Amino acid sequence: MKAQPEASHFIDGAFVEDKAGAPLEVLHPASGEVIARLHAATPALVDRALNAARRAQADWAARLPVERGRILRRAADIMRERNHELSVLETLDTGKPLQETLVADATSGADALEYFGGFAPTVTGQTVPQGRDFIYTLREPLGVCVGIGAWNYPTQIICWKTAPALAFGNAVVFKPSELTPLSALQVAAILTEAGLPAGLINVLQGFGDLGAALVSDPRVDKVSLTGSVPTGRKVYAAAAEGIRHVTMELGGKSPLIVFDDASLEDAVGGAMMANFYSSGQVCSNGTRVFVQRGMKDRFLDRLTARTEAIRLGDPLDEATQMGPLVSEAQMQKVMGYIEGARTEGARLVTGGQRLNRPGYYVAPTVFADVTDDMTIAREEVFGPVMSVLDFDDEDEVIARANATEFGLSAGVFTQDLARGHRVIGRLQAGSCWINAYNLTPVEAPFGGVKQSGVGRENGHAALEHYTQIKTVYVGMGPVDAPY
Numbered sequence: 001m002k003a004q005p006e007a008s009h010f011i012d013g014a015f016v017e018d019k020a021g022a023p024l025e026v027l028h029p030a031s032g033e034v035i036a037r038l039h040a041a042t043p044a045l046v047d048r049a050l051n052a053a054r055r056a057q058a059d060w061a062a063r064l065p066v067e068r069g070r071i072l073r074r075a076a077d078i079m080r081e082r083n084h085e086l087s088v089l090e091t092l093d094t095g096k097p098l099q100e101t102l103v104a105d106a107t108s109g110a111d112a113l114e115y116f117g118g119f120a121p122t123v124t125g126q127t128v129p130q131g132r133d134f135i136y137t138l139r140e141p142l143g144v145c146v147g148i149g150a151w152n153y154p155t156q157i158i159c160w161k162t163a164p165a166l167a168f169g170n171a172v173v174f175k176p177s178e179l180t181p182l183s184a185l186q187v188a189a190i191l192t193e194a195g196l197p198a199g200l201i202n203v204l205q206g207f208g209d210l211g212a213a214l215v216s217d218p219r220v221d222k223v224s225l226t227g228s229v230p231t232g233r234k235v236y237a238a239a240a241e242g243i244r245h246v247t248m249e250l251g252g253k254s255p256l257i258v259f260d261d262a263s264l265e266d267a268v269g270g271a272m273m274a275n276f277y278s279s280g281q282v283c284s285n286g287t288r289v290f291v292q293r294g295m296k297d298r299f300l301d302r303l304t305a306r307t308e309a310i311r312l313g314d315p316l317d318e319a320t321q322m323g324p325l326v327s328e329a330q331m332q333k334v335m336g337y338i339e340g341a342r343t344e345g346a347r348l349v350t351g352g353q354r355l356n357r358p359g360y361y362v363a364p365t366v367f368a369d370v371t372d373d374m375t376i377a378r379e380e381v382f383g384p385v386m387s388v389l390d391f392d393d394e395d396e397v398i399a400r401a402n403a404t405e406f407g408l409s410a411g412v413f414t415q416d417l418a419r420g421h422r423v424i425g426r427l428q429a430g431s432c433w434i435n436a437y438n439l440t441p442v443e444a445p446f447g448g449v450k451q452s453g454v455g456r457e458n459g460h461a462a463l464e465h466y467t468q469i470k471t472v473y474v475g476m477g478p479v480d481a482p483y
């Protein structure tokens, strides 16, 4: 099984290799087999990429927005045509089942390219009358934007950052996660094939030190990170040194509240989507499932039956519903949380063990009788581990749901829509669902509050994060000077 790209990096319109960089092996998480050997970017390549981006950006910003948009929309079409091969690559790289990658990764990346391609020509400024004079505003690009990705949605992450950046006239240097470096190279190649001029999209491989070097480089105007809160703290601080713009898409420990009037099947299905998709490696997951006491037994019975029916196996088999975790280290971390939950007194309802096969598989796991003080109710696990907590009334559950430093997402299941809106209105979270979970179409702004992040991706909101406003005051008459 090979997924070796033409070269490790994509710089100034072409694949580039420099074997002097530290080796970076890419493993298939379902087998542990090496599927590609890359090298981290050397300082010389970082220089080339940043200089290319700076050089190309000014011409790009001067292009007609409709032309920029056309290139992005062409890239979206190519991605859709190649969805199958891109999905197989994503599955090899991340271990996520093909059943998911076929519908969630290159397709959502293509949606972002199409959406922002169409958005580009609609961007306008304002005019502000000032009596005889007037003011107008222009939306200008920021310049060179650095994107740094996590390993759970590699194709989607590069597209969610690159599509708005390019649409609004910026250039991009992207560093994928060292665990899943492959698909970003293909996205860069596809954009170039679609007509994107050289230098506007550059992909550099490397570890945290490369990310840190990019964030503090004076040639960089903006940094958008998708990653954990601890990394976010470092990146935000380093960006602050240079007063650079930031978007921080960080982790969560999101609440999903199930009232006892909810549809049982929908609530169970929602909770499973909120915990088991991508083997639980989703930032917005609703990992604290608060179930009202009147529903608890029915909920756990149905949840157990449906969870035990999940088909785990070879992620390349389209019948497989759940694959492995991304790496051995992530699997060990998740197993550590499972052991800790048992020790702290949570009741294991199902799962809790590794699978007896090669690869980094952990069975979908449900703990009941979880209390707010337990480690699995406070820390992000990033694996297929659901915590079910009991509650009695609305005020109580809202206070408990909000008692966390995170604030990425929240969900409510209830048939009483007035209550649904009332509860969501009081939850401290950026991305919320009522009677649904984890749907993130490109039209919807996405991001967190509190320590889960700063800024928003997608929707009209992305304009704020990839442009800046120039204000022009126009004097129409004699200058009224007091001297």
Ligand code: NAD
Binding pocket: 148, 149, 150, 151, 152, 153, 175, 176, 177, 178, 206, 207, 208, 209, 210, 211, 212, 213, 215, 226, 227, 228, 229, 230, 231, 232, 234, 235, 248, 249, 250, 251, 252, 282, 283, 284, 380, 382, 408, 447, 448, 452, 453
């Ligand atoms: P991570 O924080 O370990 O790494 C993220 C990226 O940052 C990687 O590319 C890494 O190489 C880089 N990095 C590490 N140290 C750095 C430094 N000092 N300076 C610059 N870059 C550095 O995260 P991960 O383990 O890859 O991903 C999982 C985390 O990402 C989870 O916490 C998850 O919730 C979060 N996540 C958030 C979103 C969102 O949109 N909010 C989406 C997906 C994942």
